[in-house]
Amino acid sequence: MITQNKILLAGMVIVGIAYVYQPANAETASAAVLANTCYSCHGTNGKSVGDMPTIAGKTKNFIVDKLKAFKSGAKSSTVMMRITKGFSDSELDAISGIIANK
Amino acid sequence: MAKISRRHFTAGLGVSAALGSLTLNGKAPFAATGKAQVVVVGGGFGGATAAKYLKRFNPKISVVLVEPSSQYATCPFSNTVIGGINKMDYITHNYDALKKMGVTVVHDLVTHIDGAKKSVKLAKGGDISFERCIVSPGIDFRWDKISGLDASTANIIPHAWKAGPQTILLRNQLAAMPDGGTFLMSPPLNPFRCPPGPGERVSLVANYFKKHKPKSKILVLDPKPKFSKQGLFKEGWAKLYPGMIEYHHTSDDGIVVRADAKAKKLFTEFGEYKGDVINFIPAQKAGKIAQTSGLTNKSGWCPVNQLTFESKLMPGVHVIGDASVASPMPKSGFSASAQAKVCAAAVSNLLQGQSPGTPKFVNTCYSLVAENYGISVAMVYGFANGKIIKMKGSGGLSPSGANAEYRSKEADYSRGWYASISQDIWG
Numbered sequence: 001m002i003t004q005n006k007i008l009l010a011g012m013v014i015v016g017i018a019y020v021y022q023p024a025n026a027e028t029a030s031a032a033v034l035a036n037t038c039y040s041c042h043g044t045n046g047k048s049v050g051d052m053p054t055i056a057g058k059t060k061n062f063i064v065d066k067l068k069a070f071k072s073g074a075k076s077s078t079v080m081m082r083i084t085k086g087f088s089d090s091e092l093d094a095i096s097g098i099i100a101n102k
Numbered sequence: 103m104a105k106i107s108r109r110h111f112t113a114g115l116g117v118s119a120a121l122g123s124l125t126l127n128g129k130a131p132f133a134a135t136g137k138a139q140v141v142v143v144g145g146g147f148g149g150a151t152a153a154k155y156l157k158r159f160n161p162k163i164s165v166v167l168v169e170p171s172s173q174y175a176t177c178p179f180s181n182t183v184i185g186g187i188n189k190m191d192y193i194t195h196n197y198d199a200l201k202k203m204g205v206t207v208v209h210d211l212v213t214h215i216d217g218a219k220k221s222v223k224l225a226k227g228g229d230i231s232f233e234r235c236i237v238s239p240g241i242d243f244r245w246d247k248i249s250g251l252d253a254s255t256a257n258i259i260p261h262a263w264k265a266g267p268q269t270i271l272l273r274n275q276l277a278a279m280p281d282g283g284t285f286l287m288s289p290p291l292n293p294f295r296c297p298p299g300p301g302e303r304v305s306l307v308a309n310y311f312k313k314h315k316p317k318s319k320i321l322v323l324d325p326k327p328k329f330s331k332q333g334l335f336k337e338g339w340a341k342l343y344p345g346m347i348e349y350h351h352t353s354d355d356g357i358v359v360r361a362d363a364k365a366k367k368l369f370t371e372f373g374e375y376k377g378d379v380i381n382f383i384p385a386q387k388a389g390k391i392a393q394t395s396g397l398t399n400k401s402g403w404c405p406v407n408q409l410t411f412e413s414k415l416m417p418g419v420h421v422i423g424d425a426s427v428a429s430p431m432p433k434s435g436f437s438a439s440a441q442a443k444v445c446a447a448a449v450s451n452l453l454q455g456q457s458p459g460t461p462k463f464v465n466t467c468y469s470l471v472a473e474n475y476g477i478s479v480a481m482v483y484g485f486a487n488g489k490i491i492k493m494k495g496s497g498g499l500s501p502s503g504a505n506a507e508y509r510s511k512e513a514d515y516s517r518g519w520y521a522s523i524s525q526d527i528w529g
């Protein structure tokens with residue numbers, strides 16, 4: 001609960017910083033909504049209850065390294081490349097920080 | 103008997119919960135009259151997610167969720183029930199977890215949403231007033247577009263496009279069908295709930311026939327020139343179910359104009375087709391409450407501000423999920439849930455006098471072609487110039503020609519997705 005409020009606050013900060021890095025034709029999303037997009041597949045806060053990998057309880061570095069490797073294709077995937085290509089590097093960084101802090 | 107008294111009991115619980123945590127107007131002791139900061143209408147993919155995430159963003163917001171049923175059967179994975187792989191309990195969820203989070207769940211039907219008075223009217227009597235309302239009523243059918251069928255003939259020719267008794271009916275009809283019979287199916291025109299849903303249904307009925315009724319045939323009359331994930335579905339059908347499925351499109355007599363439920367026939371412009379089991383999926387529009395409360399425009403769907411999902415026709419009332427115009431996002435459970443999270447964040451901020459924040463969404467539609475053969479289509483959405491946009495370079499389809507191991511992995515991930523999203527919403 002408390003962490004969600006933190007996210008809302010973090011969101012405002014990130015909007016401020018990340019404007020510079022945003023991809024050409026989309027506005028930067030607030031951090032509050034970014035990590036929530038992962039939970040439909042990985043479970044609330046990244047805790048998977050089924051056949052999807054759990055991403056809760058991992059360090060920020062672990063998550064962000066994986067995400068960048070999926071995005072570049074260095075790590076093969078069924079769907080994560082298609083997902084990560086929709087996020088800027090700074091967004092992936094923000095998301096990883098949020099999930100690592102759950 | 104037992105069923106009826108249980109329903110009364112549940113209703114009682116809902117009402118007393120409402121009395122417990124809401125400010126009461128004080129009149130009728132057993133009507134759920136009161137007020138809440140946010141009233142959510144509908145406990146499906148959109149509504150239940152919105153209620154849960156409002157509480158996650160700010161547990162102090164008072165949230166009332168109005169949903170007639172104490173159990174919710176999902177359309178996602180209902181095709182596995184129709185295909186005999188899973189039972190109804192696999193796709194049935196309840197509202198216990200939401201109640202534990204402090205959401206007041208009232209099991210009743212909203213009969214009117216009053217945007218001027220900022221209140222909803224309940225079928226069992228009473229009103230609940232709100233500061234903001236989030237409406238996710240799903241779909242209703244356009245029976246006017248087909249002659250010979252209406253809500254009453256759905257007992258003979260099921261649509262099974264809302265999960266529950268219709269799912270069981272279609273399952274039972276297929277189970278009773280003799281080997282060598284024909285399953286006749288007709289998908290709707292765009293836009294409709296779950297574009298890859300008909301293809302998945304054809305697949306899982308074929309999977310059932312292959313194992314239990316191998317002489318049977320599937321005939322599809324589709325009024326559209328093409329359908330979602332068509333290449334991937336047809337690749338899978340050729341590999342797994344050769345010769346079983348005959349698929350007609352617009353140009354080869356796929357447009358059904360009339361039906362005869364008793365004779366079990368569908369009539370096209372040029373021919374007539376008989377089915378031992380018929381599944382006719384009608385054209386669609388926003389759920390009835392959106393129509394009758396004035397949230398829809400001429401298209402039959404609800405125009406919204408795509409930043410906050412606030413209705414363009416009724417300030418203070420937000421519409422999400424299938425009922426809303428959220429194009430380019432497809433009408434899916436994944437989309438409805440993604441929109442609900444964005445809408446809940448916006449509503450939470452707006453209630454505190456803050457700006458709503460910029461949205462970002464993901465949608466992925468997994469489909470099973472067989473138990474160990476999954477395919478998907480994905481997209482990430484951003485926001486620019488007042489509209490939801492597809493993020494360039496993201497998303498797309500599973501590769502064509504992938505090997506069995508790849509398809510099997512995506513089948514596992516499909517079940518994994520269902521487990522996760524069910525937990526994320528109702529768990």
Ligand SMILES: Cc1cc2nc3c(=O)[nH]c(=O)nc-3n(C[C@H](O)[C@H](O)[C@H](O)COP(=O)(O)OP(=O)(O)OC[C@H]3O[C@@H](n4cnc5c(N)ncnc54)[C@H](O)[C@@H]3O)c2cc1C
Nearest residue numbers: 144146147148177178212239240296391423424434435436
């Ligand atoms: C066969 C099939 C397979 C599908 N598979 C997938 C899939 O794999 N993945 C995916 O993402 N999507 C899938 N979908 C689509 C998905 O089911 C819908 O997009 C999703 O249910 C939309 O959510 P919603 O909240 O808009 O509506 P719903 O989930 O239909 O919820 C609407 C709720 O509102 C309630 N309600 C209606 N009117 C009122 C009222 N007046 N007062 C109070 N409550 C009311 C209803 O009881 C209902 O519970 C599938 C659909 C079908 C038909």
